[in-house]
Amino acid sequence: MLRTIRTLLVTLVLAATIAHAQNLSITFRGVAGGVNAQLVEWITSYVIPTFEANNPGVNVELIEFGGSDEQLKQQYALDLAVGGGADIMGFDGFWIPEFVEGGLLQPLNVVGGPSVDAWEGWSQIPDGLESLMAFGGERYGIANGTDFRMIHLRYDVMEEAGIENPEAWQPTSWEEVLDAARILKQANPNSYPLQINAGTSMGEATTMQGYYMLLLGTGHFLLDEDGKWIVRSQGILDALDLYETIYVEEELGDPRIQLVQDGRNRSFANFRDGATAMLVEGDWFYRGPTSPGQEFEVANRDEVMGWTKMPAQAPGAGLRGQDFVTISGGTGFALNPNSDNGELAWELLAFMNSKEALDEAQKTQPRIRIRDDVPVPDAPFLTNTAAALGQYTTARPNQSVYAQVSYEAQLMTERVVSGEMTPEQAMNEYAQAVIELVGEENTVDLLN
Amino acid sequence: MQRRPILSLPTGALFMLPAGIFIVAFILLPFFWIAAVSFTNRTLTGRTAVNPEFVGLDNYLRLFDASRFLNSGEFGASLLITGQFVFFSAIIGQAFLGLALAWFFFNRKGWIQNTVTTIAIIAWIMPDVVVAFAWFAFLNGDGGTLNQILGFFGLPTPDWLLDLPLVSVIIFNIWRGTAFSMLLFSSALGAIPPSYLETANVVGASTWQRLRDIILPMIRSHIVTALILITLWTFNTFTPFLLTGGGPSYQTEVVSIYTYRTAFQFFRFGSGAAVGMVMMIINLGFALVYLSLLRTQRRSA
Numbered sequence: 076m077l078r079t080i081r082t083l084l085v086t087l088v089l090a091a092t093i094a095h096a097q098n099l100s101i102t103f104r105g106v107a108g109g110v111n112a113q114l115v116e117w118i119t120s121y122v123i124p125t126f127e128a129n130n131p132g133v134n135v136e137l138i139e140f141g142g143s144d145e146q147l148k149q150q151y152a153l154d155l156a157v158g159g160g161a162d163i164m165g166f167d168g169f170w171i172p173e174f175v176e177g178g179l180l181q182p183l184n185v186v187g188g189p190s191v192d193a194w195e196g197w198s199q200i201p202d203g204l205e206s207l208m209a210f211g212g213e214r215y216g217i218a219n220g221t222d223f224r225m226i227h228l229r230y231d232v233m234e235e236a237g238i239e240n241p242e243a244w245q246p247t248s249w250e251e252v253l254d255a256a257r258i259l260k261q262a263n264p265n266s267y268p269l270q271i272n273a274g275t276s277m278g279e280a281t282t283m284q285g286y287y288m289l290l291l292g293t294g295h296f297l298l299d300e301d302g303k304w305i306v307r308s309q310g311i312l313d314a315l316d317l318y319e320t321i322y323v324e325e326e327l328g329d330p331r332i333q334l335v336q337d338g339r340n341r342s343f344a345n346f347r348d349g350a351t352a353m354l355v356e357g358d359w360f361y362r363g364p365t366s367p368g369q370e371f372e373v374a375n376r377d378e379v380m381g382w383t384k385m386p387a388q389a390p391g392a393g394l395r396g397q398d399f400v401t402i403s404g405g406t407g408f409a410l411n412p413n414s415d416n417g418e419l420a421w422e423l424l425a426f427m428n429s430k431e432a433l434d435e436a437q438k439t440q441p442r443i444r445i446r447d448d449v450p451v452p453d454a455p456f457l458t459n460t461a462a463a464l465g466q467y468t469t470a471r472p473n474q475s476v477y478a479q480v481s482y483e484a485q486l487m488t489e490r491v492v493s494g495e496m497t498p499e500q501a502m503n504e505y506a507q508a509v510i511e512l513v514g515e516e517n518t519v520d521l522l523n
Numbered sequence: 524m525q526r527r528p529i530l531s532l533p534t535g536a537l538f539m540l541p542a543g544i545f546i547v548a549f550i551l552l553p554f555f556w557i558a559a560v561s562f563t564n565r566t567l568t569g570r571t572a573v574n575p576e577f578v579g580l581d582n583y584l585r586l587f588d589a590s591r592f593l594n595s596g597e598f599g600a601s602l603l604i605t606g607q608f609v610f611f612s613a614i615i616g617q618a619f620l621g622l623a624l625a626w627f628f629f630n631r632k633g634w635i636q637n638t639v640t641t642i643a644i645i646a647w648i649m650p651d652v653v654v655a656f657a658w659f660a661f662l663n664g665d666g667g668t669l670n671q672i673l674g675f676f677g678l679p680t681p682d683w684l685l686d687l688p689l690v691s692v693i694i695f696n697i698w699r700g701t702a703f704s705m706l707l708f709s710s711a712l713g714a715i716p717p718s719y720l721e722t723a724n725v726v727g728a729s730t731w732q733r734l735r736d737i738i739l740p741m742i743r744s745h746i747v748t749a750l751i752l753i754t755l756w757t758f759n760t761f762t763p764f765l766l767t768g769g770g771p772s773y774q775t776e777v778v779s780i781y782t783y784r785t786a787f788q789f790f791r792f793g794s795g796a797a798v799g800m801v802m803m804i805i806n807l808g809f810a811l812v813y814l815s816l817l818r819t820q821r822r823s824a
Binding site: 145149152153156173174176177178179274276331334335336475476478479482486489490493495504507511 | 566567568569570572573585590591594595596682684685767768770771772787788789790
């Protein structure tokens with residue numbers, strides 16, 4: 076009898092050990108040879124083997140995700156709500172507020188334990204970058220870095236159309252951007268020279284790379300100085316009018332790819348093929364998709380591809396009286412509160428953000444890293460964008476309702492570019508929707 | 524004579540218990556949960572995920588808010604799209620084409636009939652995702668199989684899923700579902716006593732007369748059953764999502780996709796549950812029509 080009990084106990088202990096085997100999983104939007112392939116490469120060929128070698132008995136698994144950002148967010152919300160999900164999750168910083176308020180995320184030091192606050196890396200990370208993945212005074216993750224948005228150009232296509240010296244071209248108003256697009260369209264009537272994202276299919280890429288870049292150029296923002304949501308303004312109308320000019324009246328951009336599921340990839344393909352010569356995107360577009368060996372590699376990139384600042388509607392008309400506009404966000408990694416190995420997961424996250432690991436990451440994708448002690452790579456594109464755009468940038472409202480307002484803004488642009496509504500009608504629908512979301516007392520109508 | 528039940532009441536209840544538990548756990552409880560959630564502003568993320576509030580009929584009123592009911596991406600527009608989708612792909616397409624095919628191959632033997640039946644069944648048993656993927660490639664605007672064929676004959680080559688999205692998903696669904704109705708109608712036709720048709724032949728009835736006076740009246744009840752079932756399935760189908768995701772710009776957003784988008788893309792469980800309730804009531808309407816038709820048939824039989 077005693078023996079039976081002992082056997083049973085041993086079995087139980089063994090089973091418990093197996094159940095607590097040190098397994099970690101990590102997921103983000105990335106596929107080997109596909110989207111974010113450089114990040115995948117760094118994880119699989121450096122982070123995982125090195126971490127496993129330093130921590131015997133630990134298994135780290137990468138779960139690739141090939142869908143869109145919106146689909147990933149949906150997956151996370153469902154995973155976390157039922158107590159599942161990978162231990163380390165690639166997160167866009169602006170998702171954090173609604174996940175936190177929904178009880179789906181916990182602060183790093185709750186999941187990872189006391190060693191989180193004692194981490195040496197915090198002293199190397201500037202406060203502004205730390206806040207990319209923070210909410211309500213708590214840290215929920217570590218960002219990979221921040222980004223900027225600009226107009227990416229195809230010099231070769233512009234030169235062919237007769238625009239001289241495109242390397243020095245810096246438009247100072249929307250009209251100058253349109254004029255260049257018209258010249259390109261005239262030179263090649265079948266092309267869609269200008270791409271400014273619109274529509275709900277591209278999700279946040281529409282808000283960040285499209286709507287904001289126009290709205291900020293009118294001097295407005297989503298919120299006024301008192302933190303009230305602006306539901307109607309001349310700025311919104313002007314931005315929508317520009318969309319209408321580009322996609323409906325002159326077809327300087329292709330309205331259809333704003334509406335389809337894989338539209339953003341199609342816009343990248345157009346740029347790669349030279350059918351689009353001016354594409355408003357983040358610096359990720361340069362670091363990732365168009366770089367050598369990646370999905371939308373632009374052949375002979377150093378010669379034919381460049382960028383210029385996005386101008387305000389007119390000089391001085393932009394946000395804070397600026398001549399040029401841009402906006403920043405950031406993605407990174409967060410810890411899953413459902414993790415069985417929270418402390419170990421933190422160790423892996425901390426390792427991923429160690430100087431040693433980030434130095435290694437610079438080899439697959441040079442960028443300005445979040446840590447001050449990781450040298451800025453010798454890449455003119457990166458240093459120039461940071462120097463030129465840093466002074467103009469702003470960030471999204473860090474509120475949980477933001478994602479829904481952002482969707483309404485995307486829908487508003489979609490209604491204009493699809494020709495369903497006039498800018499005025501679309502703005503009124505937007506106003507009604509935002510009032511429903513945040514309550515009339517938290518909104519302001521600048522046209523009344 | 525006294526009727527004696529085979530099982531005593533407690534024993535009978537015991538046998539019913541497992542099924543009863545399943546029905547309660549997987550049908551009744553979720554139903555009441557959804558009904559309850561549809562009166563709240565519950566979401567998956569954000570403050571209302573933790574503390575949902577009772578909002579009364581707000582979710583329903585918003586669904587039927589006349590000022591935007593028919594805007595693209597709203598419930599009314601989605602119902603209209605579903606109506607067209609069901610009418611063309613279920614009633615005209617699957618039922619009509621299925622009956623036509625079944626009749627065409629009725630009483631014919633040989634390899635053509637076998638081949639067509641086999642192909643139809645293969646089309647029907649393939650998994651949705653595989654089929655959708657094949658159709659996605661088939662309809663692709665640049666270089667898709669269909670456009671290569673059309674181009675070869677010098678015909679226009681539209682970007683099907685972009686320019687004619689609703690037509691594309693309707694054709695897709697007809698292709699997908701016709702096999703089933705064909706099988707259904709074939710077996711119905713097989714049940715007609717051969718002597719009826721032989722007699723008709725002897726008295727010199729034309730093809731049309733045979734169809735009108737013998738075949739259709741004989742399989743009337745099958746047609747009604749098939750129509751109701753196909754309509755219900757098509758009304759609830761989610762497969763167009765695999766082809767178009769409901770787009771571009773909501774042009775193929777049938778109500779099942781609308782529900783999904785509300786509940787799982789916007790995380791608005793409250794509104795999603797309200798749409799679910801409305802859909803259930805519509806389905807209930809179909810089911811009632813179906814049941815009452817069955818009853819009249821039984822009475823007249």
